[in-house]
Amino acid sequence: MTKPYAEVIGDPIAQSKSPKIHGFWLAKLGIEAQYRACHVRPEELAEYLSRRRGDAEWRGCNVTMPHKQAVMPLLDRIDPPADEIGAVNTVLAGGEGGVTGTNTDAAGFLEPLRRDLERTHYFRMARILGTGGAARAIVAALAGHGFTLVVAGRDPGKARALLDELAPEGEHHAIDLAHFADPTDFPFDDREGCLDLVVNASSLGMAGQPPLAFDWSHAPPGAIAYDIVTAPLDTPFLQGARAKGHRTIDGLSMLIGQAAVAFERFFGAAPPREHDGELRAILTQ
Known part of the structure; x- marks a missing residue:
């Protein structure tokens, strides 16, 4: 007897x-x-997608690299916030509207920052490293929460285009990723009352990928380091941040958060988040 199922697709996927x-x-x-x-x-x-459309047991799929944008023209409908972000990480099957794309990355990314975002700050800044599908969700999410953004990519032109599309309001900046590789003696001003993030939104530092060159002299005092990479979980980026006294958020935080939103859409039930500690232990074995 067949069971309803969902899945994750990507290349690679193991x-x-x-x-x-x-x-x-x-x-x-x-x-x-x-x-x-x-x-x-x-x-x-x-x-x-053509095969899955005809499978009555298929509930949908999560979409990872490199398909988050390529899948969009193959779908019947793009729902918010994927239409604004310009990237799909969750495809939902069936229904009168056909196969639908949405995005749970933004909600998943923001989840571990919820308490920080509930506070009032007189200035918020995020340095975002990367310009891919996950970076698009992160840029859109943080722009909506009043952050001034610095987006760094190997192609600064792509970083600029991303900001112009997703965060046209505000004085945001696009720079070359290499800018952060070398030490700086920049004198940061008083950061009390500010919220600063440094986010690795790229695959750099992931197993099998090139390392991420980031010198922590570019991070203001008190900045939060957030790495979306999950393999390895404790990346050199996060290790370097802790060595300089920064609070860190690992990739499981975003992964579990975005999965929770997708799970409810796939299976019609809220995931039991009271067991997150047990889940993390399994995922880090």
Whole structure:
């Protein structure tokens, strides 16, 4: 007997922790369904969706690199906030509207910052490293919470275009990622009452990818370091931040947060977040 299922697609996909996350929640709730990983190469993406459209048990999929933008023209509808962000990380099956794309990355990214964002600050600044699909969600999310943004990419022109599209209001800045590689003696002003973030929104530092060159002299005192990479979980970027006394947020925070939103859409039940500690222990074994 077949079961309802959802999955995560990407290229590569073996490193994905999403099957363990969703599988853990399904087991805790006693839901008879499956969540799995499916390796889909770029040239296979259209065929993959064509096959899944005809599968009555398919509830949808999470979308990871490199498909977050490529999948969009293959869908019947793009819902908020994916339409604003310009990237889809969750595809939902069926319904009268057909196959729908949405984005849970922004909500997942903001989740561990919720208490910080509830406070009042006279200035908020985020240095965002990367210009890919995840960076798009992060830029849109932080712009909506009053941050002045500095987006750094290997192609500063792409960083500028991203800001012009997603955060046209405000005095935001686009620079070359290499700017952060060398030490600086910049004299930061008093940061009391400010909220500063340094976010690795790229795949740099991930297992099998080039390292992320970031010198922590570029981070203001009290800045929060946030790395979306999950393999390894404790990246050199986060290790360097802790060595300089910065608070850190690892990639599991965003991964679990965005998965929770998708899980409810796939399976019609809220995940049991009271077991997050147990889930983290499983994911870090």
